[in-house]
Amino acid sequence: MGMKKTGGPAAPLLPNPSPPSPTPPCYGVPVGASAAFQETYFPESPAYVVLPVYTRRLRRRCGCFRCCGSLLSSSTLLSAAFLLVLLLSAAFFLWPSDPELTVARLRLDDIHITPPPEAAFDVSLGVDLRVRNPDFFALDYRSIVVTIGYRGRPLGSVTAEGGHIRARGVSYVRAKLKLDGIRVLNDAISLIEDLARGSLPLNTVTEVDGRMRLFFIDVPVQGKISCAVTVNPNTREVISQDCYPEVS
Secondary structure (H helix, E strand, O other): OOOOOOOOOOOOOOOOOOOOOOOOOOOOOOOOOHHHHHOOOOOOOOOOOOOOOOOHHHHHHHHHHHHHHHHHHHHHHHHHHHHHHHHHHHHHHHOOOOOEEEEEEEEEEEEEEEOOOOOEEEEEEEEEEEEEOOOOOOEEEEEEEEEEEEOOEEEEEEEEEEEEEOOOOEEEEEEEEEEEEEEOHHHHHHHHHHHHHOOEEEEEEEEEEEEEEEOOEEEEEEEEEEEEEEEEOOOOEEEEEEEEEEOO
8 A cells, every 4th residue: 555745845844054154353463563553654755766877889888998908908018029029139130240250371471580689580471361241231341450479479460451241251361461670689588499499489360340331320340360370480381370269
């Protein structure tokens, strides 16, 4: 036996709860800050900082000027240093030096000795001189002077004519020295001994005096060479010869 549904849905026993009302916010103030809130607040006016305006082009120019200035100063110093080195090198290589002298040949043409008590010399001596110019400028020498001596005492000298030697060139000069009746009374005893041994020691000094044209300046130069010569007065033969240049 079935049951019948009668009437509508059953009404709720309790009404629907209403949503809770929002709680108002609560603000708290710290105890130490209460006095600050009691004072009147006046906001400060904002501070403004004025900055200059730099364009990008001006900055580039300033940077370029600085870089260019530093480069110019560096290049100037390098150029000055290079020029100084160049001038010193030119002065070292181009500054004139003394001519180089070499005795190519020394010959005894004639010799006559008068024994003491007169103790005199008659000598005729020929010198073939080789003169080399080591510089890059021509050399003009005014004269060549050849001096002969006996045991360190000069007997006499002769002067040959001057000449011209091209740059880094060589010239041969012949000089002849002739002395007649040169007395050597102070060395009479040594002369007797040398004549007895047949060995007569002589010494010669040859000097070249000239000038060199260096651009617009005339620079004096001088060359000097000394020779120790031993000759046989009987046969007029040169026994030994030792030559060495002297620094002026």
